[in-house]
């Protein structure tokens with residue numbers, strides 16, 4: 187935690203953070219619920235002056251380590267949103283995904299979090315793991331909606347280098363109909379689809395700030411920060427990070443790279459793309475998509491309502 191504290195103190199200066207400026211704080215990556223709540227106290231004391239009074243403060247939680255004591259401890263620190271890494275309510279799938287918790291543990295943790303008064307509760311589901319069927323995913327969604335949540339993130343399984351599944355990529359199932367099925371079933375139950383993987387009666391500030399390319403501090407081994415037009419990468423190796431948390435690599439982004447990101451992220455979410463950012467040629471193409479009802483347009487923005495088509499549409503605009 188000392189390394190994190192050191193880097194955060196440095197970043198608050200780099201960002202010239204002002205009092206009550208920070209609107210969201212996200213504790214995630216790795217498994218925050220394996221760290222006792224007490225150990226986060228110095229971090230919260232450091233950040234408190236900079237947090238807005240109604241800041242969204244999220245922690246990720248793994249159901250098998252999100253004990254009652256831990257949840258109570260994080261609540262007392264000011265956390266008001268918990269995102270549970272449930273992934274599925276199917277025991278066999280959880281084992282296959284190498285998740286240590288049981289469906290019952292997930293339900294108990296979420297119900298207890300509600301009981302002690304967390305304002306916002308979210309859970310994550312993963313789909314298109316080999317063997318996934320509409321029946322299995324429908325059960326996951328029905329179980330999810332039987333719980334006191336206001337947000338779901340439904341992620342299509344991706345195979346990332348250096349991770350557990352990188353040696354067995356066939357575990358990823360190629361069934362795009364499942365993506366539409368999952369989205370339709372979640373929307374049918376009253377959650378707004380506000381980004382390709384995110385749904386809710388509540389829309390997470392942390393997530394939206396990221397998609398709007400707002401400035402954010404990324405602290406911790408493997409974290410990523412963004413300030414003005416540059417990304418900042420602390421070391422990914424935890425020992426090296428602890429030894430020197432201020433060894434941070436800066437990656438300046440060109441105007442084109444920033445525009446490309448804004449177009450991809452804007453079309454993958456309800457944020458849309460600002461017209462004033464686009465070249466004449468891009469505007470011409472976007473106007474065609476408006477006429478073809480593939481885009482929704484107002485005076486200032488173009489919006490895409492079919493997030494699963496977002497990458498193709500972005501490539502067309504950029505092409």
Ligand SMILES: C[S@@+](CC[C@H](N)C(=O)[O-])C[C@H]1O[C@@H](n2cnc3c(N)ncnc32)[C@H](O)[C@@H]1O
Nearest residue numbers: 269271308310311312339341342343344345390
């Ligand atoms: C992205 S964060 C969750 C943020 C949270 N949904 C929120 O709204 O605050 C971590 C989640 O990523 C998802 N994830 C992790 N590895 C993944 C993979 N290889 N493919 C797809 N999703 C993955 C898991 O659902 C995990 O709980």
